[in-house]
Amino acid sequence: MTSKNEISEELASRMNSALSLKIGNDDLDESTSQSENESDSEWETMSESEWSISDSDWSIGGDTESGSDTEEEFSASSASSATPSLLQWSDEIRSAKVCPFKLKPGLKESCGKSPVDFFKLLFTRSLFEFIVNNINNYAMKIINQSHQGRRFKEVTVNEFYVFFGLILNIGTMNSNVVDDYWRTRPLVENPEDFMSPVRFGVILKCLNFEHELPGKNNKMSKISHMIDYFNIIMRKVVNPDKVLCIVESMTVPCYEHVYLLIDEFDLVHKLVVYQSDEKPGPYVAKSLLEDKLDVGHSIYISDDYNSLELTKFLIDRNTYVTGPIKRKRFGVLEEVKDKPLENLEKIVKYNADGICVTKWKDRREIIMISSEYSGEWLTYKVNKQKIKKPICVLEYNKYRDSFEKCNEIMGLYYFSCGEKTHTTNKYKRLGVHILQILVLNAYILYKKYGGESMSLIDFRTVVVKHLLSHGKRRI
Known part of the structure; x- marks a missing residue:
């Protein structure tokens, strides 16, 4: 070394x-x-x-720690070492863990x-x-x-x-x-x-x-210095806001995968690069959030990077996660994963850490996981018509729409x-x-x-x- x-x-x-x-x-x-x-x-x-x-x-520079850092091995290793709280779920509503935001957002330098x-x-x-x-x-x-x-x-x-x-x-x-x-x-x-x-x-x-x-x-030596410079200068200049999102940069015309950590104002705080033959999955989130833990951030991520084990890991580090999750990363919750639903029907499960898993159907089935919001119904009006959705779905959609503008602006x-x-x-x-x-x-x-x-x-x-x-x- x-x-x-x-x-x-x-x-x-x-x-x-x-x-x-x-x-x-x-x-x-x-x-x-x-x-x-x-x-x-x-x-x-x-x-x-x-x-x-x-x-x-x-x-931080984008290299995986080893050749085994793939999405499949992440899921396999996580399933074999699942903590007790990920094995025990109930219908009883559990309050989310309180993670106060400790940073003062804004410029660090005059x-x-x-x-x-x-x-x-x-x-x-x-x-x-x-x-x-x-x-x-x-x-x-x-x-x-x-x-x-x-x-x-x-x-x-x-x-x-x-x-x-x-x-x-x-x-x-x-x-x-x-x-x-x-x-x-x-x-x-x-x-x-x-x-x-x-x-x-x-x-x-x-x-x-x-x-x-x-x-x-x-x-990676051909680009690692630029990645390091970007991450260091952004960390030196500005503190991020509470809400952050992970997206993939679709603009860059090359065969590498560029993942960005952005805030709701489309400011990119950090980036990592994985080579085209790698499928890092939840490791993307771990790399991007490596130095953003323990301060109370709320992270919104898509199902490409989300998992039960990642949500557990982050809430233990005082970091909230909200977002959809793929079925193959769903661990032991077979009841939620396999049960068919009628339109506007939902299943909600909680564990001892306050993590909420919600399966909801509106035209298609969506499985959401959140360590910050519950799966309870919230009713609102659109054109004088009452619509209800789970709270975790509404919160994710609220920020997802703004985050999708990132690639368009870029x-x-x-x-x-x-x-x-x-x-x-x-x-x-x-x-x-x-x-x-x-x-x-x-x-x-x-x-x-x-x-x-x-x-x-x-x-x-x-x-x-x-x-x-x-x-x-x-x-």
Whole structure:
């Protein structure tokens, strides 16, 4: 096992090597090198201690602990070690365990009120230096392998600001939002004023996020550093609200599974990545909630990640769970699972921990599990018509509708880094996807804690203009 100090030293050496890059680029104006130094103070730099990766942090990065961490083995091992409370169920109503919420939601750090301030809050200069260092190293590797004497002009941090600004601009141009086509002022009227198409293509080709560390899976090392950065910066910047949900990101065009922990405002607090041949099931929830336990969160999850054993595990850690559950993960409750129901009929069972299992039929049968809400009927009116549903179903539906907007919002102004058939570039696409989630997070934080109200495209416009202000091509 690699020690924490060894990992920290390796990471520190990588960051230091980024700082020692030779700055030089004929495509930028001569004044760019001066503005490079002047702008250093504008961007926050995370110290080595703030970006150091502990052993527990690596488990957050998306790797399963072993090849046996599959959905099937999770169910088998859980069934064989079921606690007594999961074996004993009754019709008697049991009160849910009281888990008071102990966190104070909101920003942990002071920040300005402008869109650029919130962008810089999540995009530290250390992140850009790491990416620039990777680009330059990969470019030299290509040149050495091809044995050609071509001269590569090293990418500077300021030039990468411009490059990233153009990526965001391309995503806006590809928007499917009809109203955006009627905007009178485009984000960038002439992109070639800032970077030539050839130079943009070279940087895009060399763009990579690989960071090799001892003990890491070779495949995941291509993206693990970006995953760790995302999770660490979000944990450092903001405390989540009480209500959280687990969803799968459907936007990223690659063959890996990206799972997100989001709140009701669509702010992504954490992500994990599993490889395409893995079926992690409830392990997704355990990975995402690893550092969110014991503070009273209410978690809403779909049947893809839910189970009786997971609900028991989380309520023991003062964390509520509400959501549907698959029949194959239903454990010993054969009576509930197999009994046929008439329309608007339900079966409700409780255990000693206050966990409620409700089977309810309305057009189709739904099995819900909740450690926070009961299965009692709640009547409400819709268009003067009385409708009744179990409380746990109503609570899940209330938040599910808002959570389903997450992928829709993420798909707006999205830059797709190549075709999904090019599997060799899937980790590059995954890295760009993480950067775009960070941009969306910056916008959501700005809406909650920033200044005046602003649409997403206007926020991106301000950020793009700021990034492009770091340099123009020399005419």
